[in-house]
Amino acid sequence: MASIVDIRCAVVPIASAISNAYIDFSKMTASVVALISDIQCDGRPVIGYGFNSNGRYAPDGLLRERFIPRLQGHDFNGIIDPEPAWTSMMSNEKPGGHGERSTAVGVLDMALWDLAAKLEDKPLYQLIADKWRDGQVDDSVFVYAAGGYYHPGKDLSALKAEMQSYRDRGYRVCKMKIGNSLEEDIPRIEAALEVVGAGQNLAVDANGRFDLDTAIAYAEAMKQYDLFWYEEAGDPLDYDLQRQLADHYDGPMATGENLFSHQDARNLLRYGGMRPDRDWLQIDCALSYGLVEYKRILDLLPEYGFTNRNCIPHGGHQMSLNIAAGLGLGGNESYPDVFAPFGGFSDETPVEDSQVGLHQCTGVGFEEKQNLISTLRAATET
Amino acid sequence: MASIVDIRCAVVPIASAISNAYIDFSKMTASVVALISDIQCDGRPVIGYGFNSNGRYAPDGLLRERFIPRLQGHDFNGIIDPEPAWTSMMSNEKPGGHGERSTAVGVLDMALWDLAAKLEDKPLYQLIADKWRDGQVDDSVFVYAAGGYYHPGKDLSALKAEMQSYRDRGYRVCKMKIGNSLEEDIPRIEAALEVVGAGQNLAVDANGRFDLDTAIAYAEAMKQYDLFWYEEAGDPLDYDLQRQLADHYDGPMATGENLFSHQDARNLLRYGGMRPDRDWLQIDCALSYGLVEYKRILDLLPEYGFTNRNCIPHGGHQMSLNIAAGLGLGGNESYPDVFAPFGGFSDETPVEDSQVGLHQCTGVGFEEKQNLISTLRAATET
Numbered sequence: 001m002a003s004i005v006d007i008r009c010a011v012v013p014i015a016s017a018i019s020n021a022y023i024d025f026s027k028m029t030a031s032v033v034a035l036i037s038d039i040q041c042d043g044r045p046v047i048g049y050g051f052n053s054n055g056r057y058a059p060d061g062l063l064r065e066r067f068i069p070r071l072q073g074h075d076f077n078g079i080i081d082p083e084p085a086w087t088s089m090m091s092n093e094k095p096g097g098h099g100e101r102s103t104a105v106g107v108l109d110m111a112l113w114d115l116a117a118k119l120e121d122k123p124l125y126q127l128i129a130d131k132w133r134d135g136q137v138d139d140s141v142f143v144y145a146a147g148g149y150y151h152p153g154k155d156l157s158a159l160k161a162e163m164q165s166y167r168d169r170g171y172r173v174c175k176m177k178i179g180n181s182l183e184e185d186i187p188r189i190e191a192a193l194e195v196v197g198a199g200q201n202l203a204v205d206a207n208g209r210f211d212l213d214t215a216i217a218y219a220e221a222m223k224q225y226d227l228f229w230y231e232e233a234g235d236p237l238d239y240d241l242q243r244q245l246a247d248h249y250d251g252p253m254a255t256g257e258n259l260f261s262h263q264d265a266r267n268l269l270r271y272g273g274m275r276p277d278r279d280w281l282q283i284d285c286a287l288s289y290g291l292v293e294y295k296r297i298l299d300l301l302p303e304y305g306f307t308n309r310n311c312i313p314h315g316g317h318q319m320s321l322n323i324a325a326g327l328g329l330g331g332n333e334s335y336p337d338v339f340a341p342f343g344g345f346s347d348e349t350p351v352e353d354s355q356v357g358l359h360q361c362t363g364v365g366f367e368e369k370q371n372l373i374s375t376l377r378a379a380t381e382t
Numbered sequence: 383m384a385s386i387v388d389i390r391c392a393v394v395p396i397a398s399a400i401s402n403a404y405i406d407f408s409k410m411t412a413s414v415v416a417l418i419s420d421i422q423c424d425g426r427p428v429i430g431y432g433f434n435s436n437g438r439y440a441p442d443g444l445l446r447e448r449f450i451p452r453l454q455g456h457d458f459n460g461i462i463d464p465e466p467a468w469t470s471m472m473s474n475e476k477p478g479g480h481g482e483r484s485t486a487v488g489v490l491d492m493a494l495w496d497l498a499a500k501l502e503d504k505p506l507y508q509l510i511a512d513k514w515r516d517g518q519v520d521d522s523v524f525v526y527a528a529g530g531y532y533h534p535g536k537d538l539s540a541l542k543a544e545m546q547s548y549r550d551r552g553y554r555v556c557k558m559k560i561g562n563s564l565e566e567d568i569p570r571i572e573a574a575l576e577v578v579g580a581g582q583n584l585a586v587d588a589n590g591r592f593d594l595d596t597a598i599a600y601a602e603a604m605k606q607y608d609l610f611w612y613e614e615a616g617d618p619l620d621y622d623l624q625r626q627l628a629d630h631y632d633g634p635m636a637t638g639e640n641l642f643s644h645q646d647a648r649n650l651l652r653y654g655g656m657r658p659d660r661d662w663l664q665i666d667c668a669l670s671y672g673l674v675e676y677k678r679i680l681d682l683l684p685e686y687g688f689t690n691r692n693c694i695p696h697g698g699h700q701m702s703l704n705i706a707a708g709l710g711l712g713g714n715e716s717y718p719d720v721f722a723p724f725g726g727f728s729d730e731t732p733v734e735d736s737q738v739g740l741h742q743c744t745g746v747g748f749e750e751k752q753n754l755i756s757t758l759r760a761a762t763e764t
Binding site for chain 1: 404405406408409437438439440441442443444446447448473474475476477478479480481482483484589590617618619620621622640641642643645646648649652653669
């Protein structure tokens with residue numbers, strides 16, 4: 001029998017000077033929550049932590065105005081089970097309009113799963129695998145290094161040095177931003193390829209900036225490189241653009257990081273022309289109502305010919321790493337140089353050949369990542 | 383030359399004991415903002431007011447954390463023009479995820495248009511018509527009475543009395559909620575029809591609760607009544623449900639109040655099987671980034687065979703009434719008994735045969751609606 005005796009909530013800056021083709025990150029923030037239980041372990045309360053993934057701002061007002069009060073009103077009945085808690089958090093919310101609140105619920109969902117796994121004395125990936133996959137866990141998970149941002153004054157040699165540093169840290173596959181212009185980007189792509197070698201070691205990400213004509217122009221210009229993937233060419237809700245683009249690009253494509261519900265994901269599967277034999281789905285549970293909703297998305301996949309292996313979530317956080325290992329996803333993003341300390345994995349599991357191993361501590365694994373657990377504790381004074 | 387010297391923001395309860403098939407409204411709130419200009423009129427500063435439409439909660443945190451600060455940072459250059467201000471408010475926001483922030487921007491957009499029209503000394507509908515319709519204004523606008531909510535202890539005679547009271551107040555067309563069960567709803571529909579007479583005087587609204595089978599069962603049961611419309615049968619993002627339902631229901635259908643961007647509206651037009659010769663689009667500018675974005679939605683319509691006359695926005699507020707008159711929409715919602723004082727129109731323009739006339743004061747018309755302007759002024763101490 002456990003209960004949550006206190007919920008703390010804070011905002012932490014994760015600003016950086018980088019930008020993609022759509023936004024800059026100079027004012028980016030993240031919410032951090034701590035769910036403090038009445039169970040003690042080694043003289044400290046067992047605490048579940050959560051935070052939101054990068055790219056969307058800290059949903060501080062939403063957490064305080066609606067979602068934390070509803071979670072406080074939820075009757076756990078002695079068992080920390082994220083699924084009924086989710087239903088309570090979403091009570092009296094109308095359907096549709098999946099943004100912002102999906103981030104707030106994602107933060108609390110992460111903390112609930114962290115706490116639930118700690119109380120069961122298991123790493124979260126094991127709890128997930130026991131619940132939904134007969135206990136089977138992938139020993140390691142594919143990860144790629146996301147970077148290659150636009151940055152004031154950053155030239156080709158700086159981009160190459162960045163890519164080399166990812167390679168030196170064990171990443172075979174690296175990702176870079178595109179979208180400013182073909183004139184600027186083709187030399188950038190070719191510079192990155194000089195470092196990473198094969199096109200299959202390089203992914204490119206347009207962050208939803210292109211109209212169809214521009215997306216096709218990039219497709220035509222890039223098809224010669226045999227890239228690992230071409231990501232989010234057009235607006236995330238312009239499924240028809242994605243579908244038409246597939247007529248012009250045979251290589252793998254990826255999208256979904258800006259879809260925040262199973263209804264939106266289903267529309268991508270219905271209308272986006274995504275190809276199960278090569279394309280990738282990037283929905284990020286920490287921006288889209290958490291694992292409770294993400295599992296609904298995974299459950300949709302077979303109807304459209306996809307499997308969990310088609311999923312490589314956005315976000316580069318440990319929550320998705322646990323899901324990847326526990327449910328057999330295709331991999332996980334990683335940001336070796338940005339969004340610290342929220343990005344990255346256990347201090348004990350270096351990346352080798354774009355594979356990362358798993359933490360051994362209970363929960364999501366925060367306690368094996370020193371800079372992160374320090375930040376979570378300091379922000380919530382726990 | 384005008385500038386905004388202060389922005390004030392408050393939260394006002396609009397709670398009521400009603401419920402639809404999806405949520406209850408016991409904790410519903412609205413944000414109110416006041417944009418205080420440096421221009422004086424009759425010894426008072428000219429002020430633009432805005433608020434959010436019902437059904438979504440006050441976006442107080444979002445306004446304070448992101449959108450008011452960005453508006454404060456916008457360089458108006460002496461001219462209160464909502465369109466460039468909108469671009470500033472949406473700077474560094476990623477694409478997709480249209481919910482919550484769309485409400486926050488809608489609140490500020492309403493206040494900007496109110497202020498812009500007041501500074502041009504025009505009713506907003508005239509400013510809109512001058513800008514986009516060669517000055518042509520509809521003298522009156524079709525309105526229908528939205529009510530018929532589920533309410534603890536409400537029986538058929540209470541429902542009939544409610545419908546009669548709308549008729550007595552000049553509404554030919556009335557709307558009621560459905561969705562609890564056919565067994566409960568068919569007697570309710572027939573009771574309402576006893577009061578309103580023809581089926582063309584009654585609309586029904588399921589608030590997105592049905593799966594396809596239930597939506598079809600309701601369609602089969604209701605087709606005999608020749609209703610004014612069958613609204614939001616399924617999840618607002620389940621366009622395929624809407625498309626399939628049209629194979630089972632020849633009468634008019636309506637949806638869109640839970641779509642909050644032109645991208646989402648475009649997907650409804652692309653995939654929802656909506657029929658321009660009979661169906662209705664209900665997107666509500668005050669929940670979907672305001673008039674600046676709503677105009678983008680209207681501009682999409684011709685490509686899909688629709689016109690502005692297919693639009694009868696959700697929300698029952700004066701902002702949409704101005705748009706309806708200035709851009710020739712098909713009408714506007716009205717809530718005679720709920721969401722006061724935010725619902726309803728000028729005190730000087732009673733409803734007759736489901737048509738309402740237009741205010742004569744400058745701006746959105748708040749100053750001709752005493753209970754509303756009092757609330758707006760008190761909440762923002764202006």
